[in-house]
Amino acid sequence: MEFLPSIIMFVVIVALTGTAGWALWWAIKTGQFANFEKGATSIFDDEEPLGRPTDAFPDRKPENLK
Amino acid sequence: MTTAILNPSKSPSGHEPADGPLAQARKYSELFQRSEIDLSCRYPVLAFFVSGVFWLLVGSILAMLASIKMHNPHFLSDWSWLTFGRVRPAHLSTVAFGWGAMTGLGTLIWLMCRLCRTPLRFPAMLVIAAGTWNIGMICGTACLLTGYTTGIEWIEFPLWVGFILFVSFALVGIWAMYTFGARHAGHVYVSQWYLFGAIFWFPWLYATVYILEYLVPVKGVSQETIHWWFGHNALGVFFTPIGLATIYYLIPKVIGKPIYSYYLSILGFWSLALFYNWAGAHHIIGGPVPAWLVTVSIVGSMMMFIPVTTTAINHHMTTYKNFGVLRYSPTLRFTVFGAMSYTVVSVQGSLMSLKVYNEPFHFTHHTIAHAHLGLYGFYTMVLFGALYYIVPRLTAREWASSRTIRFHFWSCAIGILIYFVLLSIGGMIQGFEMNQAGDSLFKLMHSHGWWTGTKLFVEGFKYKNGAVPFIEIVENTRPWLISRSIGGGLMALGHFAFAGLFLVNLLGIGPKRQGPTLLRSDEEGYRKALQGDEGTEHDEPSEGNMARA
Numbered sequence: 001m002e003f004l005p006s007i008i009m010f011v012v013i014v015a016l017t018g019t020a021g022w023a024l025w026w027a028i029k030t031g032q033f034a035n036f037e038k039g040a041t042s043i044f045d046d047e048e049p050l051g052r053p054t055d056a057f058p059d060r061k062p063e064n065l066k
Numbered sequence: 067m068t069t070a071i072l073n074p075s076k077s078p079s080g081h082e083p084a085d086g087p088l089a090q091a092r093k094y095s096e097l098f099q100r101s102e103i104d105l106s107c108r109y110p111v112l113a114f115f116v117s118g119v120f121w122l123l124v125g126s127i128l129a130m131l132a133s134i135k136m137h138n139p140h141f142l143s144d145w146s147w148l149t150f151g152r153v154r155p156a157h158l159s160t161v162a163f164g165w166g167a168m169t170g171l172g173t174l175i176w177l178m179c180r181l182c183r184t185p186l187r188f189p190a191m192l193v194i195a196a197g198t199w200n201i202g203m204i205c206g207t208a209c210l211l212t213g214y215t216t217g218i219e220w221i222e223f224p225l226w227v228g229f230i231l232f233v234s235f236a237l238v239g240i241w242a243m244y245t246f247g248a249r250h251a252g253h254v255y256v257s258q259w260y261l262f263g264a265i266f267w268f269p270w271l272y273a274t275v276y277i278l279e280y281l282v283p284v285k286g287v288s289q290e291t292i293h294w295w296f297g298h299n300a301l302g303v304f305f306t307p308i309g310l311a312t313i314y315y316l317i318p319k320v321i322g323k324p325i326y327s328y329y330l331s332i333l334g335f336w337s338l339a340l341f342y343n344w345a346g347a348h349h350i351i352g353g354p355v356p357a358w359l360v361t362v363s364i365v366g367s368m369m370m371f372i373p374v375t376t377t378a379i380n381h382h383m384t385t386y387k388n389f390g391v392l393r394y395s396p397t398l399r400f401t402v403f404g405a406m407s408y409t410v411v412s413v414q415g416s417l418m419s420l421k422v423y424n425e426p427f428h429f430t431h432h433t434i435a436h437a438h439l440g441l442y443g444f445y446t447m448v449l450f451g452a453l454y455y456i457v458p459r460l461t462a463r464e465w466a467s468s469r470t471i472r473f474h475f476w477s478c479a480i481g482i483l484i485y486f487v488l489l490s491i492g493g494m495i496q497g498f499e500m501n502q503a504g505d506s507l508f509k510l511m512h513s514h515g516w517w518t519g520t521k522l523f524v525e526g527f528k529y530k531n532g533a534v535p536f537i538e539i540v541e542n543t544r545p546w547l548i549s550r551s552i553g554g555g556l557m558a559l560g561h562f563a564f565a566g567l568f569l570v571n572l573l574g575i576g577p578k579r580q581g582p583t584l585l586r587s588d589e590e591g592y593r594k595a596l597q598g599d600e601g602t603e604h605d606e607p608s609e610g611n612m613a614r615a
Contacts, residue, residue, distance in 0.1 A: 005284045012274050019266060020339055032254050033332065040324035042253045043181070043315060047100070052322045055395040055455055 099183060104459045106185035107176050110192035112460055114172030115453065116572070117200050119565050121164025124207070126558040128157035133554050137547040147211045155222040156210040162220070162300075163231065164203050166445060168196070170308040171238055173452045174261050176460075177315055178242055181258050182249030188241060195237035202230035220297040221275055228276050232269065239265050256331040260311035263339060267303040271296050287355050291347060298346035301440060306338070306408075309448045310377060313405050316455055317384050320398045321391055326383035327376075334376035341369040348419035351428065367419035374412040381405040396471045400451030403479055407443030411436065426501050431543060431550075432493025439486045442557070447478065450564065457571055466576030470567050474560045481556030484549060492546020499534045499542060502526050506534045506542055 027033060044050050132154045134141050142148045179186050186192070206223035209215065215222045223231070242265045246258075275296035278284050284292060318325050325331055344366025347359045385402055392399050414436055417423050427433065454471070458464055465471060499506050502523065510526075511519035526533075570576055 004282045005278055005288075008274070008277055008282060012270060016267070016270055023262070024336070027254070036328040036332070039253050039255065040318075040328035042251065042255050043319060044322075044324070048319070050322060050324065053320055053391060053395065054322065055320045055397040 100180075102185050103179045103183070106187075106189065107179055108460045110186060110189045110196070111172045111176050111456065112572070113193050113196040114168050114175065115457065115568075117196055117203075118165050118169030118172060118449075119568055121160050121168060121203060122561050123565055125157055125161035125165055126554075126561045128153050128160060129554055130551070130558055132157050133547070133551045137544050137551065146213070152211050152213060152215075155215055155219070156207055158220070159210060159222055160203070160207055162305075162441070163206075163223075166305055166441065166449070168199060169449045169453070170264075170305065170445075171199075173312055173449065173456065174242070174264065174308055175238070176456050177257055177311060178245050178261060181251060181255050181261075181315070182245055183251040184245060184248050187244065187248065191237055191241055195234045195241075198230060198234035198237070202227050202234060205230065216279075218279065218293055220300055221279065221293075225276060225280050228272065232272055232276075235269055235272070239269060255315070256325075256328065256335060257311035257315045259332070259335045260307035260314070263335070264304050264307040264311070267299070267307075267343075271299050271303070287350075287353065290350055290353060291355060291359065294349035295343070295346035298349060299343050302338075302342040302345070305441065305445050306342075309404065309408065309445045310334075312448050312452045313381060313401055313408075316397055316401045316451060317381065317405070320395050320401070320455070321385065321388045323384065323388070326380050326386075330376040330380050334373040334380070337369070337376070338373040341366050341373070345370065345419065348424070351419070351421060351424045364419045364421075367416045370412065370416050374409065374416070377405075378409040381409070396465070396468075396475070397451045397455040399475055400447050400454065403475075404444050404446075404448035404451065407439055407447065407482075411439040411444055415440070426497035427493060428497075430493040430497040430500070431489050431546065432497060435486050435489035435493060438482065438489075443482045443486065447482075450474070450478070453564075453568070457568065461571055461574075463571050463574060463576055463578060465567060466570045467567065470563050474564045474567070477556050477560030477563065481553045481558075481560065483553075484556065485553030488546055488549040488553070492543050492549070495546070496539055496543045498523065499539045500536075502534045506538055508542060 032039070041050060048054055131142065131148060132150060135143070135150045135153070139150070146152075175186070175192060202223075206227040209224055209227065210222055214224055216224060221228065242261070246262070275292060278292045279289060283289070314325060314331060345363050347355065347363035348367050351360050351364075381402070382405075385398075385405075392402060418427070418433075418436065454465065495507060507519065507523045510522045513519065514522060
């Protein structure tokens with residue numbers, strides 16, 4: 001029982017590091033880091049495209065926005 | 067049919083007119099998809115948001131009580147449940163695990179659905195998770211106010227309450243993994259990396275600290291090491307990733323341009339993952355712990371300059387040349403304030419790990435000011451920004467009053483600035499005087515003039531004799547503690563104003579939202595577009611996107 005805390009800590013360290021390592025490997029394998037420019041614009045689409053702000057105070061007209 | 071509608075195929079020729087029927091259909095398809103996602107999120111996310119705002123108000127009241135008691139100890143001291151030793155941990159737990167965690171999880175759920183481009187599945191599971199979390203919070207807060215506490219900062223809730231919160235969190239975690247597996251978006255945006263960090267790391271931390279402090283307790287100084295490993299990481303790998311994920315989504319979306327450097331954002335995430343969890347032991351510098359442990363934590367803290375610098379460059383350069391939008395966008399105003407606070411508090415945090423900085427100011431009010439800049443100036447302000455963006459998309463109602471939004475912002479912003487700046491100064495004076503060989507700063511300035519007095523004070527500090535009577539130091543910090551109550555009062559005022567605005571929105575009072583995320587209003591145009599109508603007689607959905615008034 002005396003070694004139980006050490007065993008728990010060891011399991012936690014291995015599991016945390018292991019999952020992080022696996023996530024990194026998965027990201028590289030699936031090409032997540034292949035095209036950074038495409039990644040940056042992935043949150044935009046035709047309906048909410050680049051260059052269009054999407055939030056304003058209720059009483060401010062959108063045409064006031066640059 | 068629905069699948070075909072949602073995923074209109076490209077023209078066989080491959081030369082599709084930009085404004086042709088298929089392009090229109092695709093545009094409405096995205097509109098339809100986003101509407102569906104927002105509508106599916108409505109009840110689960112609002113359950114987390116409503117709970118979060120409730121705990122914010124409870125936490126604000128407890129904060130004011132604790133703050134006033136610091137300079138007027140007899141204030142409401144006749145009731146045992148309102149004594150400082152109970153009110154203070156109750157404040158921390160309600161704002162961190164009530165407001166911070168619940169609102170953060172609500173934001174996380176919405177962002178996951180948006181970034182995975184998939185409607186929310188199993189909403190009942192998340193509503194149950196929110197309910198379970200609230201049961202845990204009510205039980206935990208009642209325990210703290212009635213005197214049942216573990217006595218360990220950040221995990222004051224009894225073990226069985228911790229278990230309730232853990233079960234609730236596990237439900238959200240399982241849901242997040244399922245949603246990620248069912249995603250329609252191929253690319254994993256940087257915000258999702260941060261969200262996954264928060265989802266994966268927090269249950270490990272929370273379970274580990276409870277196991278090693280209670281179920282299989284470690285002995286001696288190991289307890290403090292484990293304790294601050296958790297305490298520091300709860301901030302760094304749970305609250306911080308949710309805040310940064312929100313910033314990385316909201317700033318580009320509100321301004322309408324991508325983040326300055328996607329490469330730096332990815333570098334920032336992985337360097338945070340690598341270095342942050344080493345830094346916890348800098349909370350016990352000077353304690354009876356192995357020197358190597360403290361040294362490693364200092365190195366880890368200094369390495370945090372990498373993710374902090376990359377994030378700061380990205381936030382600043384993305385907003386650069388678009389600062390004018392801050393005048394219009396409530397979301398951006400809160401979010402950018404939070405992003406700037408993140409840079410300041412992170413740089414300060416790294417420097418505070420250095421022994422020359424840590425020695426005089428540790429165990430003073432300086433540290434309290436630093437913690438509030440992190441969890442309030444950064445995290446809470448970002449969450450307010452997220453609420454202003456997300457809630458109208460869930461309730462299909464615009465915010466009722468921009469004046470109240472402005473009041474909310476300035477009240478909170480000025481409040482936290484007063485709090486941070488003045489309490490930091492008070493903490494510095496406190497720290498110097500506790501290490502002072504001669505008289506206090508005020509006495510020396512009074513008897514020798516401000517310049518000579520300050521020089522004598524600094525010289526006296528070198529000897530670290532602790533010659534200033536403790537009660538004198540306490541009295542000298544009192545004005546700074548009063549200033550904290552003033553700053554905190556302003557923040558609490560802002561919270562109540564926001565809660566009123568939120569309630570009005572939930573009750574359906576105020577202008578109805580006119581925008582593309584409304585499913586019904588665009589259904590007709592969507593159908594016509596599919597039938598070959600280019601939709602010229604309809605409102606352009608992108609215009610509605612901005613015309614939320």
